[in-house]
Amino acid sequence: MRRSFLGEFEEVILLVVASCHPEAYGVTVWERVQVQTGRKITMSAVHATLYRLEEKGFLHSNMGGSTQERGGRRKRFFTLTPAGASALQEIQALRTKLWQGIPQNTLQLFGI
Amino acid sequence: MNNPITPPRWADRFLEWFLPEDILEDVQGDLHEVFQSQVHATGLKQARKAFMLSTFHYVRPYFFKRRKKQTHHTNLLSLDMLYNFFIIAFRNIQRNKIFSAINIFGLATGMATCLIIMLYVQHQVSFDRFHEKADRIVRVIFKGSVQGEKLNEAHVMPPVAQTLLADYPEVQQATRLRQYGTPRITSGDKSFKEDAFAFVDANFFQVFTLPFLQGDPKTALLQPNTVVISQSTAHKFFGNENPIGKILTFKDFKATCKVTGVIANIPDNSHFHIDVFASMTSLPEAKSASWMTSEFYTYLVLPPGYDPRQLERKLPQVVEKYMSPQLQQAFGMNYSQFEEKGNHLGLFLQPLTDIYLHSDFMYDLGPRGNTQHVYIFSAIALFMLLIACFNFMNLSTAGASKRAREVGIRKVVGSVKGQLIQQFLMESILLTSISLLIAVVLVVLALPLFNSLTGQSVAFTSSGALTLLPGLLLFGLLVGLLAGSYPAFFLSSFKPITVLKNTLATGNKSIGIRSGLVVVQFCISIALMAGTLVVYQQLRYIQSKDLGYNKEQVLILGETWVLGKQEEVFRQQLLQDPRVLRVSRSGYLPAGPSNNNNFFIYPDDDPAQQIKAIRYDVDDQYMPTLGMQLIAGRNFSPQMATDSSAAILNETAARALGWGNDSLDRTITRSTNEGEKKTYRIVGIVKDFHFRSLHERISPLVMVLSPNSGTMIVKVKTADTKDLLASMKTQWTALTPDEPFVYSFMDQRVEDTYVSEQKIGKFLGIFAGLTILVACLGLFGLATFTAQQRTKEMGIRKVLGASVPTLVALLSKEFLKLVLLANLIAWPLAWWAMQSWLQNFEYSIRLSPWLFASVSVAVLLIALVTVSFQAIKAALVNPVDSLRNE
Numbered sequence: 001m002r003r004s005f006l007g008e009f010e011e012v013i014l015l016v017v018a019s020c021h022p023e024a025y026g027v028t029v030w031e032r033v034q035v036q037t038g039r040k041i042t043m044s045a046v047h048a049t050l051y052r053l054e055e056k057g058f059l060h061s062n063m064g065g066s067t068q069e070r071g072g073r074r075k076r077f078f079t080l081t082p083a084g085a086s087a088l089q090e091i092q093a094l095r096t097k098l099w100q101g102i103p104q105n106t107l108q109l110f111g112i
Numbered sequence: 113m114n115n116p117i118t119p120p121r122w123a124d125r126f127l128e129w130f131l132p133e134d135i136l137e138d139v140q141g142d143l144h145e146v147f148q149s150q151v152h153a154t155g156l157k158q159a160r161k162a163f164m165l166s167t168f169h170y171v172r173p174y175f176f177k178r179r180k181k182q183t184h185h186t187n188l189l190s191l192d193m194l195y196n197f198f199i200i201a202f203r204n205i206q207r208n209k210i211f212s213a214i215n216i217f218g219l220a221t222g223m224a225t226c227l228i229i230m231l232y233v234q235h236q237v238s239f240d241r242f243h244e245k246a247d248r249i250v251r252v253i254f255k256g257s258v259q260g261e262k263l264n265e266a267h268v269m270p271p272v273a274q275t276l277l278a279d280y281p282e283v284q285q286a287t288r289l290r291q292y293g294t295p296r297i298t299s300g301d302k303s304f305k306e307d308a309f310a311f312v313d314a315n316f317f318q319v320f321t322l323p324f325l326q327g328d329p330k331t332a333l334l335q336p337n338t339v340v341i342s343q344s345t346a347h348k349f350f351g352n353e354n355p356i357g358k359i360l361t362f363k364d365f366k367a368t369c370k371v372t373g374v375i376a377n378i379p380d381n382s383h384f385h386i387d388v389f390a391s392m393t394s395l396p397e398a399k400s401a402s403w404m405t406s407e408f409y410t411y412l413v414l415p416p417g418y419d420p421r422q423l424e425r426k427l428p429q430v431v432e433k434y435m436s437p438q439l440q441q442a443f444g445m446n447y448s449q450f451e452e453k454g455n456h457l458g459l460f461l462q463p464l465t466d467i468y469l470h471s472d473f474m475y476d477l478g479p480r481g482n483t484q485h486v487y488i489f490s491a492i493a494l495f496m497l498l499i500a501c502f503n504f505m506n507l508s509t510a511g512a513s514k515r516a517r518e519v520g521i522r523k524v525v526g527s528v529k530g531q532l533i534q535q536f537l538m539e540s541i542l543l544t545s546i547s548l549l550i551a552v553v554l555v556v557l558a559l560p561l562f563n564s565l566t567g568q569s570v571a572f573t574s575s576g577a578l579t580l581l582p583g584l585l586l587f588g589l590l591v592g593l594l595a596g597s598y599p600a601f602f603l604s605s606f607k608p609i610t611v612l613k614n615t616l617a618t619g620n621k622s623i624g625i626r627s628g629l630v631v632v633q634f635c636i637s638i639a640l641m642a643g644t645l646v647v648y649q650q651l652r653y654i655q656s657k658d659l660g661y662n663k664e665q666v667l668i669l670g671e672t673w674v675l676g677k678q679e680e681v682f683r684q685q686l687l688q689d690p691r692v693l694r695v696s697r698s699g700y701l702p703a704g705p706s707n708n709n710n711f712f713i714y715p716d717d718d719p720a721q722q723i724k725a726i727r728y729d730v731d732d733q734y735m736p737t738l739g740m741q742l743i744a745g746r747n748f749s750p751q752m753a754t755d756s757s758a759a760i761l762n763e764t765a766a767r768a769l770g771w772g773n774d775s776l777d778r779t780i781t782r783s784t785n786e787g788e789k790k791t792y793r794i795v796g797i798v799k800d801f802h803f804r805s806l807h808e809r810i811s812p813l814v815m816v817l818s819p820n821s822g823t824m825i826v827k828v829k830t831a832d833t834k835d836l837l838a839s840m841k842t843q844w845t846a847l848t849p850d851e852p853f854v855y856s857f858m859d860q861r862v863e864d865t866y867v868s869e870q871k872i873g874k875f876l877g878i879f880a881g882l883t884i885l886v887a888c889l890g891l892f893g894l895a896t897f898t899a900q901q902r903t904k905e906m907g908i909r910k911v912l913g914a915s916v917p918t919l920v921a922l923l924s925k926e927f928l929k930l931v932l933l934a935n936l937i938a939w940p941l942a943w944w945a946m947q948s949w950l951q952n953f954e955y956s957i958r959l960s961p962w963l964f965a966s967v968s969v970a971v972l973l974i975a976l977v978t979v980s981f982q983a984i985k986a987a988l989v990n991p992v993d994s995l996r997n998e
Contacts, residue, residue: 026142043146044169047139052174063138069148073141 006058006087012037013049014058014088017078025065025075026050050078058084117156119147119163127167132178143167193531194538200518201539208511212543214893215507218886219547222500223591224554225882227584228562228570229493231555235570236481239381239468243321245413249464250420252276252410253473256457258712258724266409266473268459270400273313273410275434282423285413287313287320288392289384291477296851297388298361299349303850306345308387311395317375319413326356327373333391340373342387360388367394380569383467384409384477403435404442409477411464420461427459443712443722453722479567482868484952492879495636499883501595502629503890504540508599509626510897519603520611532604540596541589548588565874567867598625626894627930633887634934634971635941640880642942642967643949646959647873650950653957654866660801661702662739665828666858668701669840673822674851683824685843691830696733699823702803704861707822711814715769716779716791723768725812726803731819735760735798737827738858745776745796748817755817759792763800765812773797780814792816805865806955825858884971888978891927895979899923899986906986907994916987923983924976931975935968 006014016032017024030046033039053059060081063074080088127140143166150159205212240246252272256263273286294307317329317340324332325343332340339360346355355371362369369390378385392398397407414420435457436447443450450457462471469481519532527535563569672679683695699707711727714720728734732748743763748755759780766775781791792814800810830836837855844853863870899906906919914922943959950956 026138027145030142030146042169043143043166044172044175047135047142047170048172048174051135051178066141067145070141070145073137073144075141076135076138 006091009045010049010053011088011091013046014053014080014084017050017053017059018080018085018088021079022077024078029078050076053084054078057081058087117148117151119144120160123164123167127170130170130179131175135178139170197535197538198542200535201542204515204539205543208514210896211507211511211893214889215504215543216547216550218503218889219500219544219591219595220550220554221882221886222496223544223547223551223587224558225496225879226493227551227555227587228558229489231559231570232562232566232568233486233490233493235381235568236469236486239481240383240464242379242381243464245319245321246464248414248416248418249319250412250414250423250461251464251467252412253460253462253471254406254457255460256455258455258457263457264473265406266467266471266476267406268408268410269403269406269435270398270408271403271434272408272430272459273412275430276410276412279430280423280426282414282418283412284415285315285319287316287318287411288398289313289316289386289409289411289477290392290395290398290407291409292395293364295362295364297349298363299358302349304348305852306388308385310384310386310389311392311398312386312389313392313398316389317373319411322375322378325374325376326354329373332373333389334393335370335372336391336393337367337369338372338391338394339369340375340389341371342375342377344377345387346371346374362390365394369394381468383464383480403438412461420463424461427461431458485868485872488872489875492640492875495640496879496883496886497591499633499636499886499890501591502633503886503893504543504595505598506626506629506890507893507897508536508540508596509602510894515603516606516611519606520608523606523608524612529604533600536600536603537593537596540599541592544588544592544595548584548591552584565871567871630887630891630894630927630930631934631937633883633890634931634975635938637880637884637887638935638938638967638971639942639945640876640883641971642938642964643946644873644876644880645963645967646942646946646949646957647869647876649957649963650953651866651869651873654806654869655863657802657806657955659702659862660740660799662827663703663858663862665830666738667826667828667833667837668704668856668858668861669824669826670854670856671822671851672697672824674848675821678847679821679824682843682847686824686826686840689836689839691828691836693827693829694733694737695827696731696737696825697819697821697823698728698730698734698825699820700728700730700734701823701825701858701861702738702801703805703858703865704856706803707820711782713769713780713782713792713814715771716781718770719781721770723765723812725765725768725814728803728813728815729818729820730815731817734815734825737825738801739827740801741799742796743799744773745794747796748815754793755795757790757792758795758817760796760798760815761794762798762810762813762815764810765814766797768812802955806953809954884974888974891975892978892982895923895927895982898926899982903986903989903994906989907991910987910991911995916984919987920980920983923986924979927979928972928975931972932968935971939964939968 012033013029016029016036020028020032026043026047029050030041030043033041033046050059050061054061058081059078061076061078063076065077066072066074124140127143128136131139143163146166147159147163150162153159154162243249251266252268254263254265254268270288273288276283277286290311292309292311294305295309297304297306297309312333314331314333317324317332322329324340327340332338341349341355341360349355349360350358355374358371360369360371361367378387412423414423432447439450440446447457467476467480469483469486471480522532522535559570672682675682679697683697686692686695701707707729709727709729711725712722713725714722730748732750734740735742735747742760745760748758748760752758761769761775766772769775769778769780771778775794775797777793777795779791779793781789798815802810803813804811828836840855841853844851902923906923909919909922942964946959950959
């Protein structure tokens, strides 16, 4: 199976969904992303990305939990699929590998 | 704000419209949740602003893509769906055979009627439009009023054409046509009387577009004694030989003419139908400078885009300049003096394309169309279509309860409203298409009948029909949409939950509309029926009215002038037959084609009192033959030599001259065109008789003793007219073997005067029958439906002791109420319409309320029979059966 490419924002959203489990739906994801990254993002970007990730097979959704402030509308809860989880893991592994490949002191030059 | 803690409504609406349905709920929910928390954090105003902004952010490529994907799922025009619609539609047609048959048959009838009438109207308005210069040709007409008598003539004086051409540069061409009886034309051994004969100016074929098959339109009639004939005439005389250069002999004019051209037969939609055009140069009268006789149909060609009214405004100058001097000569007064007495005369212009439908002249070429008929027929066409469409709507909505479950199920499994509307519209278009097909067949079958009734030759296969084809399809579509729109919207608005729970109170809302439609249908039917009755009553009145003369057992022998001197011999021979009572020689006939003479006279005791009368040249046998009654004085007598200057007035003339019954032995004087005067002494007064149709008031008439040849009026007394005619013909042939024996019956001539009214009567009758038929079909359908619906109710009522008549009354009452209401609305409408129709007649019946009452009773009875058939059926059902039906 050809692996789908994950963009940076998609990766962030995927990670946030995983961290919000089992309460990951539009609003929580949106808030968490902003808190964690400090970026100002729009709800529509979150939604578009969530649906796209679902289409790519990294996320799975089911409906439930309507509340009054939502006007009785249900939430769409997102959970990681095995493909989503392994994708995150692969990214993590790749990063780690790459980190380990950086020579000692290279980063220290920048004062980090 | 009443409900402050909500986001802007329109933003919500936008989301609902824009977002695909499958993600709408959670997205909207998320946004609302954020909005609510923002209200607490930043206040309502800020929150609303934020909400609005975030909704706009959804307009991004991803959601557009997703939208497209979604609509793809419910493609409104997917083939599978169409196929399914068709299947369901056909199954429905099959399941409700009676309903479908009523629907299709009713619609087909309505459409067929509408189509036929559209063809007819198309034919009527197409007259004379085939000429290339049709929009530039005008006809000069003559109108005026002399002594309160209206003059209205389609032909004008001989010099008009030349004068207008010379004096007004805007007149580009002028041409004339002069009819000249029905001459006998001979070629070799073939001899025919040609009634489609006229003299025309040489440029006639440059003004009118009448294609030449042989010969040159520009030069054909330049020489005297030349003729141009139609293809059919050429074939009649010469068979397949080349007619050019052949000689035709006109015995009556003692002339031989050379054929110089052959034209294609003149199309049916032309206001003149002439087969033999002779060159005007052969006619001396054509060069006459008289402004006092008018026999010449005169046509002008004006520049493109020129408004004929401009020229028309200049025409009074022509009257002043040319006619006035001749008036002076004839009547001793010039035109201004003539006008001072309240008279006026003038030339006017009439567009060529108006001639057929919009003229009403004393003398015109060939039959005229009737604008009134065109309007009446168009209205009927519209009514028929409306009635048929209403039927369709009624039956479809009434049958809705049967479809309600289907609608419910369809909605539950995901049909959207638009799709259901589409389905029902398609169904109705399918039904109308079937009806249209049947209608076309009906039209083809009914056209010959229609043509024989109208005397028109409307054709369906002609080029006109081809241009109608797209119109026809559009028409079918339109009728389908029109008839199907209401049921479609009505049915698709059912709520699945009520339908499936079976709690739908069927058509409570739609009963109002259905009733309205029924009322309109019956209104139209009743009005048409009343109209038919009025027309027939008026016709009967005409037939039974005392015309002032006896039209029964009177034979008219035409063309007797061919006998020449032997005319009197023939008369004597006729009189020897015991079956012949009297014979008069006069071409002045009170009905049908007749000689006609205007007669300007004044009483000698008051020369200023000039009146316009009609002169009848008669012999002493005339009044006894036609059974006219003298109310004073005596008839002409051949024994009295002085009777050559005697006159008999009708009552109206006696009154107009100011003498009344005291007219005897007074004298009147007539001045002729040439300024001669002749004085007549009045010897009798004849009781007024209708010498024109009952459309016209009886006008002054003067009879003078002046035997004229040409026509014989024969009073007979026999039961076997055929035998008498045969023996007359033998006598005729013995005297003149070549000439045809032409005869007509007086009573038939009177009938023929009202042909147009008889036609209208027949038509209204047919259409009234058709509308009532279609309306009753609809009523029948509705009654069937109601009876089915109330089966259980009837059962319960019956169990509780209701009798069959009570039940029938219960079921029928509602419908009869509607029909009664329709009556009330239809009465004033029909009254008004028929009153204005009767205004066409100077002598007419009074509209009686009984007539309307009888129509109402008849319609109520018809409706009752229609409805009670179903009602009785429903009432007779055994309650056990009806209550068990579940």
